[in-house]
Amino acid sequence: MTALFGVAPLAALLAGVCAWVAVAGWARLRSDPMQGLDVEDLALVRGRKQLDRGGGPLGWVGRRLAPPLAEVIGSTRLDAMRRRIELAGRPDGLTLQTHLERKARLLVVFGAAAVALFLYGQRFVALLVLVAAWFLPELALRSARRRRQRSIDRDIPDFLDVLAVTVSAGLSFRAALERVASRYTGALADEITHTLREMDVGESRRNAFQRLRERNASEALDQFVVALLQAEELGSPLTEALDQIAVEMRRSTAQRARQSAARTSPRVALVVTIVMVPGALVLLVVSLFLSSGIDLGGVLGG
Numbered sequence: 480m481t482a483l484f485g486v487a488p489l490a491a492l493l494a495g496v497c498a499w500v501a502v503a504g505w506a507r508l509r510s511d512p513m514q515g516l517d518v519e520d521l522a523l524v525r526g527r528k529q530l531d532r533g534g535g536p537l538g539w540v541g542r543r544l545a546p547p548l549a550e551v552i553g554s555t556r557l558d559a560m561r562r563r564i565e566l567a568g569r570p571d572g573l574t575l576q577t578h579l580e581r582k583a584r585l586l587v588v589f590g591a592a593a594v595a596l597f598l599y600g601q602r603f604v605a606l607l608v609l610v611a612a613w614f615l616p617e618l619a620l621r622s623a624r625r626r627r628q629r630s631i632d633r634d635i636p637d638f639l640d641v642l643a644v645t646v647s648a649g650l651s652f653r654a655a656l657e658r659v660a661s662r663y664t665g666a667l668a669d670e671i672t673h674t675l676r677e678m679d680v681g682e683s684r685r686n687a688f689q690r691l692r693e694r695n696a697s698e699a700l701d702q703f704v705v706a707l708l709q710a711e712e713l714g715s716p717l718t719e720a721l722d723q724i725a726v727e728m729r730r731s732t733a734q735r736a737r738q739s740a741a742r743t744s745p746r747v748a749l750v751v752t753i754v755m756v757p758g759a760l761v762l763l764v765v766s767l768f769l770s771s772g773i774d775l776g777g778v779l780g781g
Contacts, residue, residue, distance in 0.1 A: 541580035567623040585612040631697040634667045636728040643721035
């Protein structure tokens with residue numbers, strides 16, 4: 480009996496320890512292993528985790544087919560593709576890898592539709608479907624690039640005016656550039672901030688602004704960088720140079736607006752001609768016929 484009373488507490492203690500280990504293990508399995516990370520690190524890790532696991536079955540297929548697709552495309556075309564992504568401003572964090580994955584997913588989905596069309600005898604339509612699967616991401620990049628460059632062309636004159644006032648108030652060019660960029664939103668502010676970060680890690684001002692030109696196809700931004708570097712080489716006062724650049728930017732913007740309006744006018748005339756002229760001719764002919772009182776039965780021998 481004494482032995483029994485001595486074993487019972489030990490068994491109870493052992494059972495309690497096992498229960499505690501089981502509960503702690505279950506809690507550990509259910510817990511988030513990234514809970515102790517900082518907010519910035521947590522955002523980066525979770526973003527990468529979601530990117531790796533997102534997309535479901537099609538996402539998995541895209542990740543598996545992206546490397547062989549890159550080999551088929553070749554290094555030269557991949558460099559051109561990477562350049563187009565840069566000009567588009569990496570919309571939604573787009574990279575060359577994710578762009579290839581998107582192409583692969585579209586090729587799988589549209590390829591299945593193309594096979595079905597081919598089996599039904601629609602060979603030409605099947606070919607068009609495959610072509611569409613390949614070029615749809617490129618069209619999206621082209622549209623994003625145009626929107627981005629239009630945004631830069633629209634914002635840069637006002638940006639330069641505020642920058643000139645800030646520099647004339649006594650701030651250095653770099654401090655003024657950072658102050659004005661922090662007050663703006665959009666593609667131009669993002670590009671200026673990116674340039675400043677490159678200068679923070681040791682890049683020279685000339686090289687950083689040259690890379691700014693290379694990342695964008697905006698004529699206004701190109702003129703700004705060229706004029707800024709020339710003013711720096713010639714030793715011109717920075718405030719006067721910025722004012723002059725802003726005036727030139729507004730003149731160039733107005734000229735591009737006039738050119739765009741001149742290109743739009745023939746398109747409007749073509750649409751009006753195709754849509755309105757046939758309807759007007761039909762209305763005119765019917766009106767003349769009804770007002771003339773001609774009997775078509777008599778004319779046609781009916």
